[in-house]
Amino acid sequence: xxxxxxxxxxxxxxxxxxxxxxxxxxxxxxxxxxxxxxxxxxxxxxxxxxxxxxxxxxxxxxxxxxxxxxxxxxxxxxxxxxxxxxxxxxxxxxxxxxxxxxxxxxxxxxxxxxxxxxxxxxxxxxxxxxxxxxxxxxxxxxxxxxxxxxxxxxxxxxxxxxxxxxxxxxxxxxxxxxxxxxxxxxxxxxxxxxxxxxxxxxxxxxxxxxxxxxxxxxxxxxxxxxxxxxxxxxxxxxxxxxxxxxxxxxxxxxxxxxxxxxxxxxxxxxxxxxxxxxxxxxxxxxxxxxxxxxxxxxxxxxxxxxxxxxxxxxxxxxxxxxxxxxxxxxxxxxx
Numbered sequence: 523x524x525x526x527x528x529x530x531x532x533x534x535x536x537x538x539x540x541x542x543x544x545x546x547x548x549x550x551x552x553x554x555x556x557x558x559x560x561x562x563x564x565x566x567x568x569x570x571x572x573x574x575x576x577x578x579x580x581x582x583x584x585x586x587x588x589x590x591x592x593x594x595x596x597x598x599x600x601x602x603x604x605x606x607x608x609x610x611x612x613x614x615x616x617x618x619x620x621x622x623x624x625x626x627x628x629x630x631x632x633x634x635x636x637x638x639x640x641x642x643x644x645x646x647x648x649x650x651x652x653x654x655x656x657x658x659x660x661x662x663x664x665x666x667x668x669x670x671x672x673x674x675x676x677x678x679x680x681x682x683x684x685x686x687x688x689x690x691x692x693x694x695x696x697x698x699x700x701x702x703x704x705x706x707x708x709x710x711x712x713x714x715x716x717x718x719x720x721x722x723x724x725x726x727x728x729x730x731x732x733x734x735x736x737x738x739x740x741x742x743x744x745x746x747x748x749x750x751x752x753x754x755x756x757x758x759x760x761x762x763x764x765x766x767x768x769x770x771x772x773x774x775x776x777x778x779x780x781x782x783x784x785x786x787x788x789x790x791x792x793x794x795x796x797x798x799x800x801x802x803x804x805x806x807x808x809x810x811x812x813x814x815x816x817x818x819x820x821x822x823x824x825x826x827x828x829x830x831x832x833x834x835x836x837x838x839x840x841x842x843x844x845x846x847x848x849x850x851x852x853x854x855x856x857x
Contacts, residue, residue, distance in 0.1 A: 529785055531569050533775040536784030538565040539791040544830045546641075546799045547808065549822060553744055560743035560760065561767035563644065563751060564717045566791075568768040570652055571721020578659075587656040591649050594853040599645035601851035602796040603633040606642070609801075628699075635703035640800045643710070643752050650711025655718045670715045677712035681754045706754065713756050720765050729776030732769055739766025787834060790841045793852060797840055798833055807832045 541562040545555060582590075610629060614621040629639050636646035654673070658666045742763050749760040775784075787794065798804055811829050820828070844852050 529780045530772075530775045530778075531572060532788030533778065533781055533784040534565060534569055534771055535788030535791045536781075536786070537771060537775070537788075538562050538569075539787050539794050540784075540830060540834065542641075542795065543798050543804065543833050544826060546804050547826050547829050550826055551822065554823075554826075556746070556748055557740055557743050559749045560746065560763040561739070561771070564714075564720075564749075564764035565768050565771060566644075566648065567651060567714050567717030568721035568724060568764070568772070570648065571655070571718035572725040572772070573721075574652075574655060574659075574718065575722045575725040584656040584659060588653045591652050591656075595645050595649040595652070597850075598792055598796065598852040599638070599642060599649075601848075602800065603639060603642055606639055606800055607633060631700060632703060635700055636707040637703035638707075642796060642800065643707075644795065646707050647710035647714055647751065650708060651714040651718055654711065654715060667719060670719050673712045674716050677709045678756060678758070681709055681713070681756070709754055710751055713751060713754065716761055717764060717768075720761075720768060724769055724772050727769055727773050727776075729773055732773035733777065734770065735766045735773070736770030739763055739770060742766065790837075790845070793841050793844050794834075794837045798837060801840075803833055803836050803840070804829065807836055 541558050544550065545558045545562060550558075607629060610621055610626055614623060614626045631637075632639050633642075636650075637643060638646055655670075658669055661669065739762075742759070746759050746763060747755070747757055749756065749763065808829050811825060811832065814828075815825060845854065
């Protein structure tokens, strides 16, 4: 029974990472991006909430949970960030016009404050949300739920009040810049807390008919602003979008037979998340597809789907290398 549960969660994460890759293709249609953004990143937090529910009776303390997350989340964050900084440092030295020294210095600051460079922002946000959620488990259920709602509301109010949800950066002193980074990092985690709470309750959702919740969730997403936790572009309607779509997906994967491809993508979603765009896999695959498109005409949706599938295929050797030789760097035991 436990293996079945892990399989459906791996499949959910597999769907999530496939859609994350799709969302990072440069020429994706606006409506498609709206739909994807409404749930593809929240889905990972929801799965985290489901896992917290399934492990609620293991007797593990909040301290043990946080220590486990340091190894499983912050260790790969630091590893991939240092790899990216090394690559960008070489680029900056060889070609300062491509990446200036000032921009590189900001990347170093963004890394060590937890703000993150490119998609690596997700891991500190996931860690903070999970750590706070674990600390709140010592409360009664209604007290924990109320605390999560209040923390998320407070984060939303602070973000909106300071104008942090408008894709802006502050021109300020070094101390101010670091403080800004730390504030954004913490707010992302707090704004993601309700997604973990959704997962806690969606763990008990039955399979089958609840898949239909994807329909109202998708229609609502297309009529809502784009959701982007990275830049704190969050609106209360996004939580309803995420709940409906994530509930539909969890119900769907519970009903489906085990799919080995989705399970593989889900089990290795962390490595794929950290490498597909950061290390330019999407970029080079897209270039290859442009050459193919010159000889084989195709619509933009077909092009985007083709790039996504090829990126997943290109990630196979990348994942194998990390799993086999660099397991400790990604929070796993080396084999």
